[in-house]
Amino acid sequence: MADQSTSLGMxxxxxxxDGVAPLTxxxxxxAREIIARYPRSRSALLPMxxxxxxxxxxxxxxGIALCAEELELTKAEVGAVATFYTMYRRRxxxxxxxxxxxxxxxxxxxxxxxxxxxxxxxxxxxxxxTADGTVSLEHIECNAACDYAPVVMVNWEFYDNQDPxxxxxxxxxxxxxxxxxxxxxxxxxVSFKEMSRxxxxxxxxxxxxxxxxxxxxxxxxxxxxxxxxxxxxxPAASTSTEA
Amino acid sequence: MLTPVLSAHxxxxxxxxxxxxxxxxxxEALTKALATDPDALISLVKxxxxxxxxxxxxPTGMKWGFIPQGPEGQGAKPHYLVVNADESEPGTCKDxxxxxANPHALVEGVIIASYAIRANHAFIxxxxxxxxxxxxxxxxxxxxxxxxxxxxxxxxxxFDLELVVHAGAGAYICGEETALLDSLEGYRGQxxxxxxxxxxxxxxxxxTVVNNVESIASVPSIVLGGAEWFSSMGTEKSKGYTLYSxxxxxxxxxxxxxxxGITLRQLLDLAGGMREGRTLKFWTPGGSSTPLLTAxxxxxxxxxxxxxxxxxxxxTKALQCFDDTTCVVRAVLRWTEFYAHESCGKCxxxxxxxxxxxxxxxxxxxxxxxxxxxxxxxxxCDNIFGRSFCALGDGATSPIVSGxxxxxxxxxxxxxxxxxxxxxxxxxxxxxxx
Ligand SMILES: Cc1cc2nc3c(=O)[nH]c(=O)nc-3n(C[C@H](O)[C@H](O)[C@H](O)COP(=O)(O)O)c2cc1C
Ligand code: SF4
Ligand code: FES
Numbered sequence: 001m002a003d004q005s006t007s008l009g010m011x012x013x014x015x016x017x018d019g020v021a022p023l024t025x026x027x028x029x030x031a032r033e034i035i036a037r038y039p040r041s042r043s044a045l046l047p048m049x050x051x052x053x054x055x056x057x058x059x060x061x062x063g064i065a066l067c068a069e070e071l072e073l074t075k076a077e078v079g080a081v082a083t084f085y086t087m088y089r090r091r092x093x094x095x096x097x098x099x100x101x102x103x104x105x106x107x108x109x110x111x112x113x114x115x116x117x118x119x120x121x122x123x124x125x126x127x128x129x130t131a132d133g134t135v136s137l138e139h140i141e142c143n144a145a146c147d148y149a150p151v152v153m154v155n156w157e158f159y160d161n162q163d164p165x166x167x168x169x170x171x172x173x174x175x176x177x178x179x180x181x182x183x184x185x186x187x188x189x190v191s192f193k194e195m196s197r198x199x200x201x202x203x204x205x206x207x208x209x210x211x212x213x214x215x216x217x218x219x220x221x222x223x224x225x226x227x228x229x230x231x232x233x234x235p236a237a238s239t240s241t242e243a
Numbered sequence: 244m245l246t247p248v249l250s251a252h253x254x255x256x257x258x259x260x261x262x263x264x265x266x267x268x269x270x271e272a273l274t275k276a277l278a279t280d281p282d283a284l285i286s287l288v289k290x291x292x293x294x295x296x297x298x299x300x301x302p303t304g305m306k307w308g309f310i311p312q313g314p315e316g317q318g319a320k321p322h323y324l325v326v327n328a329d330e331s332e333p334g335t336c337k338d339x340x341x342x343x344a345n346p347h348a349l350v351e352g353v354i355i356a357s358y359a360i361r362a363n364h365a366f367i368x369x370x371x372x373x374x375x376x377x378x379x380x381x382x383x384x385x386x387x388x389x390x391x392x393x394x395x396x397x398x399x400x401x402f403d404l405e406l407v408v409h410a411g412a413g414a415y416i417c418g419e420e421t422a423l424l425d426s427l428e429g430y431r432g433q434x435x436x437x438x439x440x441x442x443x444x445x446x447x448x449x450x451t452v453v454n455n456v457e458s459i460a461s462v463p464s465i466v467l468g469g470a471e472w473f474s475s476m477g478t479e480k481s482k483g484y485t486l487y488s489x490x491x492x493x494x495x496x497x498x499x500x501x502x503x504g505i506t507l508r509q510l511l512d513l514a515g516g517m518r519e520g521r522t523l524k525f526w527t528p529g530g531s532s533t534p535l536l537t538a539x540x541x542x543x544x545x546x547x548x549x550x551x552x553x554x555x556x557x558x559t560k561a562l563q564c565f566d567d568t569t570c571v572v573r574a575v576l577r578w579t580e581f582y583a584h585e586s587c588g589k590c591x592x593x594x595x596x597x598x599x600x601x602x603x604x605x606x607x608x609x610x611x612x613x614x615x616x617x618x619x620x621x622x623x624c625d626n627i628f629g630r631s632f633c634a635l636g637d638g639a640t641s642p643i644v645s646g647x648x649x650x651x652x653x654x655x656x657x658x659x660x661x662x663x664x665x666x667x668x669x670x671x672x673x674x675x676x677x
Contacts, residue, residue: 231484
């Protein structure tokens with residue numbers, strides 16, 4: 001297919017920018033491993049794009065080309081998919097990608113103030129990256145953690161119940177390369193690229209780390225225990241299948 | 244009053260591991276199910292009265308029964324089970340903590356459901372923005388394979404099942420089941436025209452069941468306890484236990500597992516009420532797509548019928564509670580911005596309508612709107628509701644129509660003098676002293 005300079009919102013150049021790792025034979029081998037998981041190859045596209053981000057920190061033109069080749073699609077078809085999903089980045093993410101939830105519930109409980117704090121503290125705006133490339137920032141939609149509001153995600157790990165002071169020290173930690181551990185997550189915060197490998201389906205073995213549940217997840221259970229509330233017990237010799 | 248089943252062991256350090264799960268009779272239901280006729284399992288789930296926990300409340304057993312079986316036509320094609328773990332409806336926060344704490348109940352449910360509908364391939368589609376949840380489910384699946392619960396000829400039953408954990412990439416619309424299927428096929432996640440329904444033409448145009456995480460995770464308990472056990476909880480037409488997610492200006496936000504039909508008053512009593520010195524102003528019963536309710540609705544039974552009669556929907560049981568420091572115009576604007584951002588763009592009423600409504604609400608918040616704008620908003624909602632391609636469009640009108648209905652005076656106040664609220668007062672760190 002012609003090497004067209006598509007205007008799908010992706011930069012047309014295929015030159016790898018400074019500091020961006022090239023895609024390798026290993027990337028291609030792993031892409032094929034992903035394809036093998038699915039009954040039909042095209043289902044592998046989303047995880048393959050996560051894989052591209054795990055190497056380059058964003059979905060580069062070279063990454064689009066690799067996916068297109070492996071799946072026998074056009075670059076336009078792959079580009080059309082990549083631009084639909086907000087997690088695929090058009091420019092490299094920082095090592096630490098910070099998302100502040102500003103959907104209604106978090107916003108009202110303090111998310112708007114936190115986002116203002118983050119912008120001011122980092123000196124960057126929405127969807128921008130610090131000059132040294134360590135931290136990128138965006139405001140995000142509800143991340144299914146409203147009982148921990150206001151919520152901040154870094155590399156899509158939970159930093160629950162934040163306030164301006166805790167957020168500033170979280171951001172300082174990210175900029176200094178030693179961020180605190182997520183509140184519900186592994187004992188160390190992995191980088192944006194490492195995280196992207198997990199989303200591509202390559203388990204990093206950290207799933208056994210961290211709490212099973214944070215405090216709000218347990219309040220109902222705690223109250224039930226205090227009150228002695230339990231679900232009815234299963235019938236002794238249950239004949240469920242004939243019920 | 245509370246009935247923890249899914250959440251009963253979340254306070255144990257290894258609740259998410261296979262050891263923690265089997266210690267509490269985990270995978271016993273699987274053994275029992277594999278010795279049962281698949282059709283009898285479908286009848287069991289029908290008899291239990293389990294209804295889909297993803298929002299719409301469709302009877303789960305009936306959905307399974309729609310899958311064509313037998314050697315001819317669609318029945319002869321491969322069957323698929325797809326678990327909807329996209330959880331992105333604003334306010335909804337039950338499936339994510341559940342998968343973090345107890346992923347094996349989901350995996351066991353997947354195996355039983357697949358066996359019942361005769362699927363040899365299943366997928367768990369998890370929203371991408373929750374890395375640790377993806378890990379936990381990946382590890383649970385690996386452990387289940389290692390234990391022989393997944394793979395070829397499971398425990399000598401002759402039943403084969405491959406289970407793939409698939410991470411999405413950020414798009415609320417992919418929670419809509421047909422958009423989810425397009426996304427899982429590697430396309431932009433846009434809803435499909437129905438009919439044909441996924442039951443006959445779902446993933447790869449094959450018979451497919453799409454079920455919510457909580458629906459599937461409830462299945463092992465039904466197999467172990469029986470239909471009568473399950474339906475002994477709940478109300479006449481809304482059976483069983485479920486996770487209610489309380490959030491916002493309440494003293495103890497979090498997950499409360501209770502029989503369907505409990506009221507917000509009862510839940511707030513358990514949660515210690517609203518924060519000190521403040522009163523409940525408005526709340527959503529099931530996420531932002533369900534019309535707002537107020538303190539007048541504290542005694543509405545939180546089941547499908549009760550909330551419907553109150554003019555809203557039970558939805559995902561995401562009880563977002565806002566107190567009297569909250570500006571309803573601001574809340575409605577923010578939700579509308581969400582819908583405009585997440586509209587997939589396939590149909591005009593939703594794509595254009597949400598965009599216009601954001602502009603009007605911005606004027607409203609900024610104090611430059613006129614009273615005619617209220618009618619324009621309602622008119623636009625009229626042109627979106629029932630005229631959009633999927634339920635996202637309908638959902639986008641819910642906060643606006645219900646917000647204006649319940650708080651018209653507050654909208655007019657904004658028109659006449661701008662926003663009277665101090666946003667600092669509504670925050671958890673700068674507001675009312677506890
Ligand atoms: C815009 C939109 C988003 C949705 N998001 C979800 C979701 O994140 N999770 C979910 O289970 N159902 C979601 N649904 C409902 C699904 O379309 C579907 O009804 C559900 O997954 C069926 O499962 P159930 O019968 O077990 O509830 C959504 C629907 C719409 C219209
Ligand atoms: S209603 Fe909105 S989300 Fe649904 S198909 Fe139309 S544009 Fe897409
Ligand atoms: S609104 Fe922020 S996590 Fe739900």
